Amino acid sequence: MKKLVIIGASGHGKVVADIARKNGCSEIVFFDDDESIHECGGYPIIGKSSEAGTIDSDVIIGIGNAGVRKRIQESVDENKIVTLIHPDAVVADDVVIGAGTVVMAGAVINPGTHIGKGCIINTCSSVDHDCKVGDYVHISVGSHLCGTVNVGDRTWIGAGATVSNNISICPDCMIGAGAVVIKNIEEAGTYVGVPVKKIK
Structure with missing residues (x-):
């Protein structure tokens, strides 16, 4: 490039x-x-x-x-879209990363993980083994996905949030900064707190 x-x-x-x-x-x-x-x-x-x-x-x-x-x-020729990984990120050899995704400094993505297109894996965040991160997801600064987490398209995991292992989060969710997710989230919306609760 x-x-x-x-x-x-x-x-x-x-x-x-x-x-x-x-x-x-x-x-x-x-x-x-x-x-x-x-x-x-x-x-x-x-x-x-x-x-x-x-x-x-x-x-x-x-x-x-x-x-x-x-x-x-999606308005740009997909053959022109690139993926960027900071040299100081740690990405396992078998990780699949979609076009247009950015992996920032200090991020860790562990084996067996699939990251969709157009994602942001932000500074010092971590995505542990066997996670599936959908398209246009933002894993914010210092947030952590434990093993075998599924995150639906267009979801935002807030700064410093933690998602426990074996959890699924549906598309179009916003998880607040510092929140902790310990149960599946099956309805789109905004979730905050420890553990998270949906804001009505």
């Missing part, structure tokens, strides 16, 4: 750019729809998100919102 387009000039985009640079990417540019900004992390913003697919380069989406990330990623 020599040239990379990052869609989304934000704090998350800056971290994505840093990972790309550490992986040897020599040219990084941003596309963003906010016309009031012209650079991100020292890299130029050269167009709007809708134009990113027209440039001859690899592409990754640097946007935290799962719905927006999904919409934009």
